[in-house]
Amino acid sequence: MADQTKAPKENTIGGVTLSDGDFDRVAVFIRDEVARRAGKRKDDEKKWRQVDRQVELEVQGRQDNTGQFVTTGVEWMPSLEAPGQTQSLEVLCADTRRLLFPDSRNWFTPHGNATDEYYDRANERSYIAGLRLEEQVPSELVQEDVDAIIDGSLAYAHSMYDFRLHVDVILAEAYKYGTYVGRTRMVETSKYQNEFRGVVVQKRHFPVLLPRSIRNTYLDDAPYMMLGEGYKIGPSTIESWWQNIDDIKMAAKAGSADPTKENGGWRKNALDSITPMDKKQKTVQVLDYEGDIVVQQDQGPPIYLPNTLWTVVVQSGGPKVVRYREREFPWNSYLTGGYHFTGANKLYAQSPLIMASPLQIAVTEALNRLMQSSILAAEPPISWNPDDPWLAAQGGPRMAPGAQFPTQGDVKPINVVSPEKLAAVLGLLLKLYEQIVGVNAPRMGAQTKSHTTAFAKDVEIGRSEIRTVDFARSMMFGFFPNFLQMEYSMMRKALKKPADVFVPKYNQFLHLDADALPDECYFEVHGAAGPLEEREREAKKQQALSAALALEEPKSKMQRDGTPLDIAELQRIILEDGGWHEIDSIFREASGGQVGLDELANAAGPEGGSGLVEGLPPDAGIEGLG
Numbered sequence: 001m002a003d004q005t006k007a008p009k010e011n012t013i014g015g016v017t018l019s020d021g022d023f024d025r026v027a028v029f030i031r032d033e034v035a036r037r038a039g040k041r042k043d044d045e046k047k048w049r050q051v052d053r054q055v056e057l058e059v060q061g062r063q064d065n066t067g068q069f070v071t072t073g074v075e076w077m078p079s080l081e082a083p084g085q086t087q088s089l090e091v092l093c094a095d096t097r098r099l100l101f102p103d104s105r106n107w108f109t110p111h112g113n114a115t116d117e118y119y120d121r122a123n124e125r126s127y128i129a130g131l132r133l134e135e136q137v138p139s140e141l142v143q144e145d146v147d148a149i150i151d152g153s154l155a156y157a158h159s160m161y162d163f164r165l166h167v168d169v170i171l172a173e174a175y176k177y178g179t180y181v182g183r184t185r186m187v188e189t190s191k192y193q194n195e196f197r198g199v200v201v202q203k204r205h206f207p208v209l210l211p212r213s214i215r216n217t218y219l220d221d222a223p224y225m226m227l228g229e230g231y232k233i234g235p236s237t238i239e240s241w242w243q244n245i246d247d248i249k250m251a252a253k254a255g256s257a258d259p260t261k262e263n264g265g266w267r268k269n270a271l272d273s274i275t276p277m278d279k280k281q282k283t284v285q286v287l288d289y290e291g292d293i294v295v296q297q298d299q300g301p302p303i304y305l306p307n308t309l310w311t312v313v314v315q316s317g318g319p320k321v322v323r324y325r326e327r328e329f330p331w332n333s334y335l336t337g338g339y340h341f342t343g344a345n346k347l348y349a350q351s352p353l354i355m356a357s358p359l360q361i362a363v364t365e366a367l368n369r370l371m372q373s374s375i376l377a378a379e380p381p382i383s384w385n386p387d388d389p390w391l392a393a394q395g396g397p398r399m400a401p402g403a404q405f406p407t408q409g410d411v412k413p414i415n416v417v418s419p420e421k422l423a424a425v426l427g428l429l430l431k432l433y434e435q436i437v438g439v440n441a442p443r444m445g446a447q448t449k450s451h452t453t454a455f456a457k458d459v460e461i462g463r464s465e466i467r468t469v470d471f472a473r474s475m476m477f478g479f480f481p482n483f484l485q486m487e488y489s490m491m492r493k494a495l496k497k498p499a500d501v502f503v504p505k506y507n508q509f510l511h512l513d514a515d516a517l518p519d520e521c522y523f524e525v526h527g528a529a530g531p532l533e534e535r536e537r538e539a540k541k542q543q544a545l546s547a548a549l550a551l552e553e554p555k556s557k558m559q560r561d562g563t564p565l566d567i568a569e570l571q572r573i574i575l576e577d578g579g580w581h582e583i584d585s586i587f588r589e590a591s592g593g594q595v596g597l598d599e600l601a602n603a604a605g606p607e608g609g610s611g612l613v614e615g616l617p618p619d620a621g622i623e624g625l626g
Contacts, residue, residue, distance in 0.1 A: 011267075013259045013324050014305045022295050022303070023267070027312045027319035029296075030289045034238050037218040044348045048177050048215060051353045054085040054360050055176060078371040082364045084430075085353055088439045092352065093171045095443065095465060099472040100480075101164060102528035106504075108484060110150040113520040114143055122146075122518075127510040150521055152503030153491050153512060154484065157206045159502075160189070169211035174339050174471070178351035179219075181212040182335040182479070184486045186262060186494065204499065207490035209483060212334070214348070216240050219336060220291070221347050234306060236291025237334045242283045245276050248313070248322065265309075265325035275316045285314040290332060329489060337479050339471055352467075356436040363429045370422040377419055384411045438467050476525040484523040492517050537579055544578020 011018050018026075038045075053060065059079050101107050112118075122141055127149075157163075166182075174180035189204045220235035252271055256264035276282045289310040295303040307330065311323035327333075338349025384391055391397055397411050434440050443465065498513040510516075548571040555567035572583050 010257065013265075013308060013326060016303055016305065018295065018303075022297065023270075023321040023324075024318075025297075026293065026295055026310060027321045029293075030238065030287050030310060030312045031314055031319040033289075034218055034240060034287055037221065037238070040221065041218075041348060045215070047354050047357065050357050051085065051176050051351075054081060054357065055089055055353070057081045057083060057086060060361075060364075076375070077368070078375070079368055080364075082360065082367050084363055084433055084437075085356065085360050088356070088437045089172060089175055089353060091439045091443055092175045092437070092468060093168055095468050096171050096472050097164065097168060098528060099469060100167070100475065100527045106151065107527050108480065108523055108525045110147050110154070110484075110488075111522045111524065112143070112146040112150050112518040113522075114141070114146045114518055118146075118518045121515045127512070127516070146518060148503055148505035149510065149512065149516055150488070150518075151505065152501050152510065153495065153517060154487060155504060156499070156501040157208075157487060157491055157494075160204065160206045161208055163209065166209050166211050170209075173211065173213060174337070175351055176353050177214050178340065178349035178354055179214045179336065179338045180479075181214050181217045182483065183210045183212050184208070184333050184335070184483065184490065185210055186490050205494040205497070207487045207494065209487070212239065214336075217334070217336075219347055233294065233304070234292040235332075236289060236293065237332065237336075238290075239288045241286050243286050245271075245274055245282050245284050245313075248284070248286070252322070259325045261325075262328060265311075265323045267322050267324070270320045270322050271313075273317075274313055274320060274322070277314075277316045287312040287314065287319075290327070290334065329486070331486060333486075335479055335483055335486075337475070352437045356433055359429060359433045359436060363426065363433055366422060366426040366429050370419060370426055373419045373422050382411055438465070472527060476527050480525045481523050484525070485521075488517075488521050488523075541579050544574050544580065547578075548574045 011020075011023070057080075059081050061079075119141065170180050170182050185208055186205055187208045189206075216239055218238040218240070220237065222233075222235070249271055252266040252268050254263070255266045257266055257268070259265035274284065276284050289312065291308075292304070292306045293308055293310065295305060297303065307327040309323075309325040309327055310321055312319050313322050339352070340350045342350055382397065384397055386392060492514050495512055495514045495517065498511060500509045501512045502508070503510050551567050551571055551574075555571075558565055558567060575583055
């Protein structure tokens, strides 16, 4: 990495000074690499375009035997796109959101690494917002307090923008295209406004999860892993979009030339010579490359630059590097994953909507044919004798209920396909489509049979949600723990400038800075549960509570008799195995004695369950914080 104690030299990155020719070779390599990756995924992009058309309810049009679209002679035919893909996407995203984000509790639990060094720096400060330095009250933190502060700091970041909406967009990408992409970035409120929060008075830095579309993102397919020993040249991710050149120049003007800074690395001289390919709209193609890169030179060995970011503008005069930076954090800011991978050699995953796309085409065709058949059955075509003078004078027989007309010949209706047969075909296709995507009538809110019990209905819905639950769990164990780790590292940097952060556990604001957060943290993402799992979870917690309460009386007797068996520790184990979180708050000492489990059970109410922890007084666990 370059020396960050002083501004690096111009055109220097990673301690290496690059020539204009080096920058040009990097620009050409990135442009060609995007073209290569795009060429290898043409079949995937064809499927993605088809799914997009179906979700947007765009009518494909009618084709003849040669594949040409027919525009004449079919004006009377109803033509619409069946709404199955759009409806399925809505239900799948809504169910996954419910599985990830429970309403009554947090969706993750942080576990900070509270070392002695952390306690030394964290305990000698005031956490109460607004206290002057000479009025600070010394505090003694325990693990529960540390975890609550971490939780509050991340909740603070999520409250600065519509976090769950961003997750919704990522879920929609997963169910449409199979592969989803998110990106973590540090933003500033003055540059990243979200109107639903109102007017922002002061600038604030905070990390954001930005949804990205795989349609515009190109993943690395190079086999860099040598003999399973790991990556020698780290994989790269390239994102492409179109942007107005004046917008890019304004960003460069507000930024810096220092590649070690977050807003730095701008090559303003290169921007001045950019000529947009679309001179009227003044738009250029922007390629954003992140990862390791090898710069080939005319003379001498190649230059290896790890953890770098490059921004290339494709213009009429060829590609140009307009920005280069050193990655501030050691990890790639892109988070990718897939719904279902079909093999080790498949870079992009399958999705429910991709798998159901052929059936969607068949359902749409059957539906349109059914409507056409119904129209023909109601107003059938007829044949009549053109030599009949009366009918010829009328321009043909007029068909209407009760119509009468004289004729010398027969008027015969032309038989068409029975609508009942087409309706049966449509029903079969809809059933097959339902099996592919797993979205049935109960999941969409339809009433089941009148004699069905509530438990049987839960079973029916639970079975249809099996694949959705599995996908939500894959995100709980992969995507979200990685995101929270990245977000936490960025939040520690953001809090170098102290802020008053609302901590839900204490129901008040605490004055936090980077020293208030431990250096390391582990995140346990548990989300919510399915209909059956939720009921089983509550029953298991109630059983664990009953078992722990049953040990209260023997515990007192054993303590008097001096029995070495640690009943309190046994109670902790039982509660942990039963699914209780925050065990420290249950056994926390308050008012000179230990909080009894009987008291906690009363606070939970007759149902027991997760209400125990929430039933504690608002100030439980904050003694010593002022």
